[in-house]
Amino acid sequence: MAExxxxxxxxxxxxxxxxxxSGPGDIQAVVEKDGNRVRFSADNADVQLEFCTPSMVRVRSxxxxxxxxxxxxxxxxxxxxxxxxxxxxxEMDDFYKLETDALTIxxxxxxxxxxxxxxxxxxxxxxxxxxxxxxxxxxxQGIAVHKKLHAGxxxxxxxxxxxxxxxxxxRLELTVGRGIGRPHIVGAYNILEANYSPVPFFMSTRGYxxxxxxxxxxxxxxxxxxxxxYSFKAKGGELDYYFMAGPGFPAILDLYTSVTGKSxxxxxxxxxxxxxxxxxxxxxxxEHTSTDYVVELGRKFREKGIPVDLIHLDSTWRLFGxxxxxxxxxxxxxxxxxxxxxxxxxxxxxxYSMVGVHxxxxxxxxxxxxxxxxxxxxxxxxxxxxxxxEFVNFFDPEAVDWWWENGAMKVVSQGAMFFKxxxxxxFGRKANESNKTGPxxxxxxxxxxxxxxxxxxxxxxKFSEHNAMRGLNLTREGYAGIQRYPYIWAGDWPxxxxxxxxxxxxxxxxxLSGVGYWSHNMGGFEHKxxxxxxxxxxxxxxxxxxxxLFGMDHPGYKEPWSYGEEAERIFKQYDRMRYRFIPYLYSExxxxxxxxxxxxxxxxxxxxxxxxxxxIDDQYLLGSNxxxxxxxxxxxxxxxxxxPEGTWYDYWNGQAYEGKRYHNIVTPLEKLPxxxxxxxxxxxxxxxxxxxxxxxRITLEIFPEGESSYDIYDDDGKSQDYESGEYAITxxxxxxxxxxxxxxxxxPRGKYEVPERxxxxxxxxxxxxxxxxxxxxxxxxxxTASAYETHGPKAGWYFDQNAGELHVNLAGTSKEAITVAIxx
Numbered sequence: 042m043a044e045x046x047x048x049x050x051x052x053x054x055x056x057x058x059x060x061x062x063s064g065p066g067d068i069q070a071v072v073e074k075d076g077n078r079v080r081f082s083a084d085n086a087d088v089q090l091e092f093c094t095p096s097m098v099r100v101r102s103x104x105x106x107x108x109x110x111x112x113x114x115x116x117x118x119x120x121x122x123x124x125x126x127x128x129x130x131x132e133m134d135d136f137y138k139l140e141t142d143a144l145t146i147x148x149x150x151x152x153x154x155x156x157x158x159x160x161x162x163x164x165x166x167x168x169x170x171x172x173x174x175x176x177x178x179x180x181x182q183g184i185a186v187h188k189k190l191h192a193g194x195x196x197x198x199x200x201x202x203x204x205x206x207x208x209x210x211x212r213l214e215l216t217v218g219r220g221i222g223r224p225h226i227v228g229a230y231n232i233l234e235a236n237y238s239p240v241p242f243f244m245s246t247r248g249y250x251x252x253x254x255x256x257x258x259x260x261x262x263x264x265x266x267x268x269x270x271y272s273f274k275a276k277g278g279e280l281d282y283y284f285m286a287g288p289g290f291p292a293i294l295d296l297y298t299s300v301t302g303k304s305x306x307x308x309x310x311x312x313x314x315x316x317x318x319x320x321x322x323x324x325x326x327x328e329h330t331s332t333d334y335v336v337e338l339g340r341k342f343r344e345k346g347i348p349v350d351l352i353h354l355d356s357t358w359r360l361f362g363x364x365x366x367x368x369x370x371x372x373x374x375x376x377x378x379x380x381x382x383x384x385x386x387x388x389x390x391x392x393y394s395m396v397g398v399h400x401x402x403x404x405x406x407x408x409x410x411x412x413x414x415x416x417x418x419x420x421x422x423x424x425x426x427x428x429x430x431e432f433v434n435f436f437d438p439e440a441v442d443w444w445w446e447n448g449a450m451k452v453v454s455q456g457a458m459f460f461k462x463x464x465x466x467x468f469g470r471k472a473n474e475s476n477k478t479g480p481x482x483x484x485x486x487x488x489x490x491x492x493x494x495x496x497x498x499x500x501x502x503k504f505s506e507h508n509a510m511r512g513l514n515l516t517r518e519g520y521a522g523i524q525r526y527p528y529i530w531a532g533d534w535p536x537x538x539x540x541x542x543x544x545x546x547x548x549x550x551x552x553l554s555g556v557g558y559w560s561h562n563m564g565g566f567e568h569k570x571x572x573x574x575x576x577x578x579x580x581x582x583x584x585x586x587x588x589x590l591f592g593m594d595h596p597g598y599k600e601p602w603s604y605g606e607e608a609e610r611i612f613k614q615y616d617r618m619r620y621r622f623i624p625y626l627y628s629e630x631x632x633x634x635x636x637x638x639x640x641x642x643x644x645x646x647x648x649x650x651x652x653x654x655x656x657i658d659d660q661y662l663l664g665s666n667x668x669x670x671x672x673x674x675x676x677x678x679x680x681x682x683x684x685p686e687g688t689w690y691d692y693w694n695g696q697a698y699e700g701k702r703y704h705n706i707v708t709p710l711e712k713l714p715x716x717x718x719x720x721x722x723x724x725x726x727x728x729x730x731x732x733x734x735x736x737x738r739i740t741l742e743i744f745p746e747g748e749s750s751y752d753i754y755d756d757d758g759k760s761q762d763y764e765s766g767e768y769a770i771t772x773x774x775x776x777x778x779x780x781x782x783x784x785x786x787x788x789p790r791g792k793y794e795v796p797e798r799x800x801x802x803x804x805x806x807x808x809x810x811x812x813x814x815x816x817x818x819x820x821x822x823x824x825t826a827s828a829y830e831t832h833g834p835k836a837g838w839y840f841d842q843n844a845g846e847l848h849v850n851l852a853g854t855s856k857e858a859i860t861v862a863i864x865x
Contacts, residue, residue, distance in 0.1 A: 095141035185274035200240035203543035215239035238519035240554035248288025298637030309758030310731035313350035317591030332384035362405025371407030385456025394732030397459035435495035465493035465518035493518035497526035527558030536565025552639030560587035624724035629664035666721035688719035720749030
């Protein structure tokens with residue numbers, strides 16, 4: 042009897058192992074070819090290939106031969122509609138060959154394995170491995186895919202990770218959150234666990250990318266267990282991934298953001314400075330909060346000439362409730378705030394473009410409003426056992442409407458124009474900021490990573506409709522597709538030198554994962570920074586995609602005058618410099634909206650064939666022409682900067698540097714190393730209130746080399762009309778020869794009518810010109826800088842011999858094309 046039981050158990054174990062680690066098996070038939078889809082039936086599973094574009098294919102497998110068409114509620118991938126793709130199919134002895142104009146896929150018959158080639162026959166990816174685990178494998182906790190990791194192949198992406206940029210040889214778990222619980226030592230946060238915005242997507246230097254379309258926690262072994270292969274799997278659901286051929290990273294990002302959505306444009310004024318405030322009292326100091334503090338803060342920035350466009354009131358504006366404490370929202374003002382509506386009015390009268398408030402995704406009862414009770418009674422919370430739900434059910438449109446009308450509108454009607462949506466990681470797991478556990482179970486586990494998307498989407502769309510302008514939402518957590526509901530910040534990292542560089546990595550990885558509107562708490566969040574750290578971090582912050590100033594150190598709160606006169610002076614210098622660069626930043630934001638290229642770019646994004654860029658994690662390109670190298674070492678007077686191929690100019694002194702080399706750069710405290718690519722064109726304007734003023738003159742700062750061009754983007758700055766073509770492009774071209782430089786500024790083209798403006802030039806390098814012509818007519822030469830300045834807006838030019846810079850005021854306006862010739 043015992044022997045028979047042993048044989049039975051052994052037999053069951055064999056069956057179990059076969060189920061746990063089995064592949065699709067051999068292809069038995071091509072069961073379906075429907076439009077762009079080709080479906081193969083193998084021994085154990087069906088595998089479907091859907092061609093989305095000639096360069097991208099969606100791969101799905103099902104062991105029950107059914108495919109779930111609503112696995113992610115449409116939050117990651119807003120549409121699955123793709124135009125027809127011409128696919129040529131051929132059956133060979135060992136495989137089926139599927140070809141488009143850009144991609145060739147071999148589907149091997151026995152066993153089913155996939156190989157991907159470019160149209161010219163270059164192998165991109167293969168599942169033919171010399172190991173038992175190869176291709177798709179059904180394992181105990183989901184379907185895994187094992188593919189070859191080629192020699193020299195490097196991989197990038199995976200969302201807002203703070204540990205590494207190049208993830209070859211690493212093992213990763215992707216699930217939303219900073220990590221469970223707080224650390225035992227203050228200031229010892231674990232950057233290895235932190236992933237507020239994971240993205241199950243990567244790009245390979247071999248010229249392809251993979252996006253795993255799953256809401257579940259996913260696991261990635263990128264050569265850690267076996268240096269010759271990598272694997273990925275999700276904890277649940279079917280296997281569903283998109284394979285994209287580049288070969289360049291920009292082309293791959295364009296494809297990825299075609300799947301998960303392009304970033305919209307934020308309002309133009311949102312590209313200025315954002316300031317958060319605890320209104321005079323962070324946690325533990327709530328009694329110090331007041332509307333007066335906020336109004337005086339707004340007034341102080343104005344009096345000091347430090348431009349700011351957006352202000353948000355963080356968590357202590359609201360009364361903490363009966364049950365959820367700081368982790369829930371009552372939508373009820375703390376009693377220390379007198380007349381919040383008047384506070385909003387005063388700030389708007391000062392010219393602030395938007396004022397918002399911080400919220401969390403759970404209801405609570407306050408003193409006046411019993412929102413939690415009402416929401417439970419109305420069935421508008423995410424259901425939990427015994428009617429105990431507290432989370433807003435952002436997955437239900439009806440519940441979103443109820444939240445907006447009964448909760449949000451209590452402060453929106455008073456003047457709030459956007460929300461800062463915090464703690465999106467609390468759904469389906471323990472919250473970071475409290476011991477509260479959200480909903481649990483298999484469904485909550487499936488929705489955990491999707492919750493931040495639904496949470497950010499609701500106020501983004503509701504405020505856009507209510508404000509009758511483009512949406513804006515500041516959020517901490519995200520997942521694949523969060524770029525549609527910008528913008529995101531890196532989380533609350535202490536004001537310590539050890540977190541400065543990891544925050545830069547987070548931004549690089551976000552850009553490599555298709556998210557462009559990214560920010561961080563410049564200067565750090567918790568603790569009081571030393572003035573040097575504050576200066577270095579805010580220099581980086583003001584040359585980040587979004588400039589976000591906020592901290593909880595009482596009573597400094599990262600306000601620049603709290604860290605000494607030098608810190609205030611340097612902060613003001615870089616803030617005003619950012620405002621001058623708004624035409625450049627806004628034009629780069631438009632390119633991001635159009636192509637998916639982020640504003641903040643790891644060097645590998647544009648120089649993937651340069652092995653020197655593969656592990657650089659503290660430099661970046663800001664747009665197409667600037668290279669930024671923050672100083673992240675305390676007391677450093679120099680730093681090593683790697684400059685990619687080409688010639689680069691030190692922005693501060695015009696010195697030329699040879700590319701594809703490392704350089705030791707002197708970095709006094711007031712200097713953020715900034716380099717301009719040769720041929721670079723940087724459109725700038727005077728410092729102005731972005732929400733209320735329009736620049737009447739654009740200065741084109743030019744670093745000539747060969748032929749180069751730049752497109753200046755314009756629209757009304759607020760409405761969504763740009764999505765239907767209401768914008769204009771001004772083409773600027775520069776052509777340099779031995780004896781002359783030719784600069785052309787075209788009249789704006791497009792549906793949007795650009796308000797008439799004039800132009801000035803600031804041309805670097807070269808000797809003093811013999812003459813400067815505009816439209817064939819010579820412009821007057823002025824002998825000194827003061828003569829040039831007093832000449833005012835009238836046409837003329839001056840050459841600064843010491844700086845090697847030519848300054849030109851032009852007579853023409855944007856109403857017509859302008860041609861300038863500089864002869865030497």
